Amino acid sequence: MSMKNLYVTGALLLLSVFSFAQQKDPKAKAILDQVSAKFKSYQTVSANFAYEIANAAGKVLSKKSGVVQMKGNKYAINLGNNKIISDGVTIWNYDPGAKEVTVNSATASEGTITPQKLFTDFYNKDFMYVMDKDGTVGGKAVNKIIMQPIDKNKPFARVYVAVDKATKNIISTTVIEKSGNRYVYNVSNFKTNTAIPDATFTFNKAKYPGVEVVDLR
Template identity: 25%
Template structure:
């Protein structure tokens, strides 16, 4: 009799644990869904950012429209039209053309989590001051990005920080002044006429 009662108690605790884990995962995902929705408006969005990590610190601005983005910092300007990426290095007047992977895009574009989080990651949800903080961990070992912490405003559901782990290195993006703005598709493609002296290197 006691054995049956113990088994029932264990099963009840296990059921409660599973239910709480599922509820937390769903809530974490719903926060990310709302954050993704806040930056996937048809017209486009712009924001400022500060990036810090093992390679130092820089700041700049970014424009996003769907999977397309345009980012500029004191060191470089990057265009991505959804398939091809152009990176202009200001110190040597050079443009590299490439077809980046999802992991490479994430390292450049903090908003790429809107495509990343939906598959292959587990979620937990915490709170920190005015933000929700969603902790994502890779469900499989093949993921280039092992962990992410995404901070999302409790009131606007706009992302305020993305912190990611690639290998053993953390990179942090702090995001400010996010706003909707109509952006032409031409802004996401490199125009050689604007950089007539630049050396173009095709790495595809």
């Protein structure tokens, strides 16, 4: 390839990246707004999730699965025997291997990531987004959306979101780091408005004898 063609190709690539960075595709926003509104209408949500981490070469580094439950601003994540629990005021992170639970204050700051934010309007301030080609995930017809962080200092370059066309729920998210590492999250068995007791969202130390409490508040 000639030097001239290299310059042209480079310029087109930069133009493409710049063009993406300026976009908030109205069709993508409409779908994401539907997802957010639908999620906010639920009293409770419980779902299974699985995630896979692969490096830039495609080698799978880790696979895990778990269950998440949400009620208002409360949530409980069971990842094997590990638990992350929040009543909206306090967050408990239980590690059975270390026989330890760390305690932090839940904050309302925009930087705090909760499961609820991943299903609602996290995209409004932090991302530009465009439509990708529709497809299927787990046999379900989905809309696919490509998202790019506005803050270039973020460690990830792109986020790919798949929205179930029928339910308007996010069922798959893929995060691509700048290093090339890929994190794939899939959601299944999505149940809404089932009774979940509030005790689910607090850590009862009496049920875990011998656990050390590390209070970081």
